[in-house]
Amino acid sequence: MNVLLLSMPDSFEHMPPVAIRMPNGALTSLAGNVDPHHRVAVADLILAHRQVRETVTRLVRELDPEVVGLSIMTFQRRTYFPRTIARNRGGRRF
DSSP: OEEEEEEOSOOOTTSOTTTOOOOOHHHHHHHHTSOTTSEEEEEEGGGGTTSHHHHHHHHHHHHOOSEEEEEOOGGGGGGOOHHHHHHTTTTOOO
């Protein structure tokens, strides 16, 4: 199974994206605990905060995930992008 785990591109107000670039430990921990016969990719979108839609589109098309996991905090709801993911799944159910 192909799995894509995404974190939102918004930074916490006290940690702007240019000041700190820490990987998303929660998503990488999840990815590291998935059975080895699955293919898991993690994208921390804080590193692509100026090209989120393009990055998500490219990842969904290239990886063809059957499962997409999103890490979203309350203040990140405005950048939630389910339509971008769904549009790039080739008509398959999301």
